Amino acid sequence: MSKKEKRNILKRMLEIRGMGQVITISVGLIVLCIVFAFLNPMFFSSRNIGNLLRQIAPILIIGIGQSYVLITGNIDLSIGSVVGMSCMISATLMTKGINPWVAVAITFVCCIAIGIVNGQLVASCKLPPFIATLGTMTIARGIAQIVNNNYNTDTIGNAAKGFRDFFYYGRFLNVYNTIWITLILWLIFNFILSRMRTGRYIYAIGSNSEAARLSGVNITYVTTKVYVYSAICSCVVGLIICATSGMGTMDAGNGYELYAVAASVIGGVSTLGGQGILLGTVIGASIWGVLQNGLQFAGAPVAIRNIVIGIIVIISVLLDVIVRRDKPKIKKDNRWPIQNNNNDVKA
Amino acid sequence: MKNEVLRIEKVTQIIEGITYLDSFSFHIFEGEIMGLLCINAHGKEELIQLLFQNIPIHYGRIYFKENLVNSYEHSSMSMNPVAVIENKSRLIENLTISDNIFVLNKDFKKSIINTKELNKNFEILIEELGIEINSNEIIGNLNIYEKCVVEILKAITADVNLIILRDICNFISINDLQKIHSLIRYLSKKGISFLYICNDYEEAFKICDRISIMKNGKVLKILNKNEYSEEKIIPYTVDYSGKEFFITENKLEKEILRFENITTEFINNMSFNINLQECVVFLDKSNTIFCDLIKLMNREIRPKSGKIIFNNMDYIKNYYKLNKDILFIQENPMQSMLFKSMNYIDNLCFLLNNKKSFLWLKKNIIKSVIKEYESIIGEDIYSTNISNLSPQSLYNLIYYRIHLYNPKVLFCIQPFSGVDINLKQHLIKLINIIREKKITIIILTVNLSDSLSVADRLIVVEQGRLCKEYRREEFYKFN
Numbered sequence: 001m002s003k004k005e006k007r008n009i010l011k012r013m014l015e016i017r018g019m020g021q022v023i024t025i026s027v028g029l030i031v032l033c034i035v036f037a038f039l040n041p042m043f044f045s046s047r048n049i050g051n052l053l054r055q056i057a058p059i060l061i062i063g064i065g066q067s068y069v070l071i072t073g074n075i076d077l078s079i080g081s082v083v084g085m086s087c088m089i090s091a092t093l094m095t096k097g098i099n100p101w102v103a104v105a106i107t108f109v110c111c112i113a114i115g116i117v118n119g120q121l122v123a124s125c126k127l128p129p130f131i132a133t134l135g136t137m138t139i140a141r142g143i144a145q146i147v148n149n150n151y152n153t154d155t156i157g158n159a160a161k162g163f164r165d166f167f168y169y170g171r172f173l174n175v176y177n178t179i180w181i182t183l184i185l186w187l188i189f190n191f192i193l194s195r196m197r198t199g200r201y202i203y204a205i206g207s208n209s210e211a212a213r214l215s216g217v218n219i220t221y222v223t224t225k226v227y228v229y230s231a232i233c234s235c236v237v238g239l240i241i242c243a244t245s246g247m248g249t250m251d252a253g254n255g256y257e258l259y260a261v262a263a264s265v266i267g268g269v270s271t272l273g274g275q276g277i278l279l280g281t282v283i284g285a286s287i288w289g290v291l292q293n294g295l296q297f298a299g300a301p302v303a304i305r306n307i308v309i310g311i312i313v314i315i316s317v318l319l320d321v322i323v324r325r326d327k328p329k330i331k332k333d334n335r336w337p338i339q340n341n342n343n344d345v346k347a
Numbered sequence: 348m349k350n351e352v353l354r355i356e357k358v359t360q361i362i363e364g365i366t367y368l369d370s371f372s373f374h375i376f377e378g379e380i381m382g383l384l385c386i387n388a389h390g391k392e393e394l395i396q397l398l399f400q401n402i403p404i405h406y407g408r409i410y411f412k413e414n415l416v417n418s419y420e421h422s423s424m425s426m427n428p429v430a431v432i433e434n435k436s437r438l439i440e441n442l443t444i445s446d447n448i449f450v451l452n453k454d455f456k457k458s459i460i461n462t463k464e465l466n467k468n469f470e471i472l473i474e475e476l477g478i479e480i481n482s483n484e485i486i487g488n489l490n491i492y493e494k495c496v497v498e499i500l501k502a503i504t505a506d507v508n509l510i511i512l513r514d515i516c517n518f519i520s521i522n523d524l525q526k527i528h529s530l531i532r533y534l535s536k537k538g539i540s541f542l543y544i545c546n547d548y549e550e551a552f553k554i555c556d557r558i559s560i561m562k563n564g565k566v567l568k569i570l571n572k573n574e575y576s577e578e579k580i581i582p583y584t585v586d587y588s589g590k591e592f593f594i595t596e597n598k599l600e601k602e603i604l605r606f607e608n609i610t611t612e613f614i615n616n617m618s619f620n621i622n623l624q625e626c627v628v629f630l631d632k633s634n635t636i637f638c639d640l641i642k643l644m645n646r647e648i649r650p651k652s653g654k655i656i657f658n659n660m661d662y663i664k665n666y667y668k669l670n671k672d673i674l675f676i677q678e679n680p681m682q683s684m685l686f687k688s689m690n691y692i693d694n695l696c697f698l699l700n701n702k703k704s705f706l707w708l709k710k711n712i713i714k715s716v717i718k719e720y721e722s723i724i725g726e727d728i729y730s731t732n733i734s735n736l737s738p739q740s741l742y743n744l745i746y747y748r749i750h751l752y753n754p755k756v757l758f759c760i761q762p763f764s765g766v767d768i769n770l771k772q773h774l775i776k777l778i779n780i781i782r783e784k785k786i787t788i789i790i791l792t793v794n795l796s797d798s799l800s801v802a803d804r805l806i807v808v809e810q811g812r813l814c815k816e817y818r819r820e821e822f823y824k825f826n
């Protein structure tokens with residue numbers, strides 16, 4: 001491969017769907033790690049790295065779901081509540097003596113139902129996604145509360161040991177299962193987004209839904225699918241939380257929807273739709289995790305951590321806006337913006 | 348014998364009591380470029396919709412490749428294999444060319460995308476067309492001409508029966524239009540049929556095999572190639588070459604705007620001056636400078652070198668003092684410059700607010716505006732809902748708003764774009780009314796259309812450079 005070809009590939013890589021921002025934030029992540037390692041040498045200890053990765057995993061999983069939704073130009077505010085619902089349904093069923101894997105299956109069905117409702121409300125009923133998912137957020141939280149009569153569940157007990165090992169405590173090749181689950185989910189969803197027709201449809205809807213429709217894309221089906229993916233991701237995180245604590249807590253996943261948005265946006269997924277890659281979400285979730293972990297190590301109180309993370313999110317979105325504004329929409333052609341002339345001017 | 352691709356037989360379409368298509372009949376053969384010259388836009392949108400989808404009609408029949416697809420007896424609501432290429436792109440900006448052409452295609456059934464295979468298919472597709480585009484290029488990085496070519500390629504790949512090109516001269520520069528014309532000609536020889544919709548008969552003469560003249564949703568006449576002449580077409584159109592449209596020239600030779608060696612990313616060392624009360628048309632043959640020109644005047648960018656002198660002052664340095672004397676009328680102003688939720692008088696006085704603070708509290712000013720303009724505008728001035736007004740009234744509102752504000756310079760961006768022949772006539776009158784108010788007008792366009800009928804001077808720009816200038820008496824020299 002000639003130097004010119006290599007340069008072209010690099011140039012194209014930088015142009016593709018926010019790769020430039022991914023590289024920029026990767027540098028930011030490395031700097032953060034160095035700073036926290038400098039503040040506390042234990043930051044890079046194997047024990048802390050393991051904990052850090054397990055801390056990042058749930059945020060990355062819900063970040064994947066939220067990234068999918070954001071790329072279609074929508075938003076999913078029900079993520080946190082679906083996490084809570086998943087945690088409570090699975091824990092309640094297990095405490096009632098149901099086989100843990102049957103409980104997991106039932107939980108998935110319930111969460112997928114929420115995803116379908118979200119998709120239908122947004123795509124078929126044309127509700128603004130913010131409002132539609134705000135509604136389902138409340139509904140899902142209500143289900144999480146009602147499922148065990150407004151109480152947290154008891155411990156899921158020894159019968160669910162296999163379940164707890166599978167989702168949290170177990171290891172494979174000396175790596176925690178949670179990290180394996182996250183990795184597998186990321187590979188699957190990344191493959192769908194980058195290599196499959198569905199992925200192209202998702203970008204197409206976010207970029208220009210009318211053009212996508214005219215190209216034969218079933219907007220309702222694809223949007224619903226995306227919300228279902230998001231619900232599946234939330235469900236997995238709910239199960240991880242359940243496995244971690246060994247019980248169902250009604251406020252599990254509280255505020256997770258915002259963490260998911262933060263991970264996606266820091267990772268370069270555009271809130272306007274049509275742009276972003278899941279590699280960016282990995283970096284976004286990592287920055288979130290490193291900040292949480294590093295600030296905790298540095299002894300910063302929770303309030304300060306929240307403020308710092310909030311500032312990082314705002315800066316990320318600001319960067320996205322600046323980059324979009326400064327980048328000429330049509331590079332080779334400096335034509336002024338054209339209005340749609342569909343409604344012809346008639347005398 | 349030529350195969351028929353489309354036949355429309357006496358189609359009548361009435362929507363909410365308005366007849367949009369009135370016994371509309373025509374047919375297109377395989378490999379034919381059929382022109383549709385719209386005297387007014389009445390029924391144009393409805394015709395395109397009808398070709399696109401088999402929606403109910405009141406009378407008549409539509410056949411595609413000799414198959415009945417729509418009739419007054421039964422409309423299936425199915426989509427027809429037709430592609431429309433117009434101002435509004437149907438491409439996905441963030442995806443590559445091959446994704447747009449092959450993956451976003453109704454016939455693409457594979458779940459997993461093989462990029463190499465797509466690239467190979469693309470190479471085969473463009474091999475004989477002599478087009479040089481990289482299949483992995485993101486659509487957002489293409490220029491308008493390339494996007495148009497990609498849309499045509501997408502249509503060919505989707506195996507459509509008919510490609511509708513709608514007013515493409517409104518958004519494609521003169522140079523690129525010639526390239527598109529040669530591509531269309533080549534494809535038509537390969538058997539692909541086109542419906543070429545435009546408002547300019549000279550443009551239609553250049554490319555079409557036959558031309559249907561449409562007015563009020565009815566085909567008035569179909570011209571064959573041997574009938575292409577101005578005399579044949581004038582009876583159906585409006586002749587505004589007459590002198591009644593030109594105001595008597597009594598211009599001052601006083602300069603109002605001067606560009607001194609201005610250079611930006613797309614403007615190359617450009618110098619020119621505009622005199623007070625002059626009407627100058629800027630024709631950008633390669634469509635590259637207007638964005639920068641508008642940004643410069645709005646101080647969104649600064650020149651790399653050179654100076655802009657406005658009213659004998661440095662425009663960039665005194666921007667906040669001088670910018671109030673410059674106004675813009677955007678392309679398609681009915682969509683972009685009116686506030687549908689405001690009433691007529693609020694729209695009319697909107698700009699005046701910049702000159703008079705607390706304007707809306709000063710009822711006497713509003714009353715005097717109504718008094719002054721009522722005689723010109725008529726009853727429309729009392730309209731509370733401007734959505735109900737005719738396009739002609741809305742154009743009055745846009746131009747009288749400028750008239751009331753009385754700036755020193757008015758920039759009109761593609762004023763004749765998407766405007767039907769009847770409305771063009773009205774627009775010329777409005778521009779002349781603005782000129783009578785001694786306002787300098789600068790028209791920016793990529794296609795001359797009817798701009799010369801109001802111009803004193805034509806400045807031709809190509810690749811960011813000023814290449815030629817013509818005074819009114821020299822217009823005939825411009826080819």
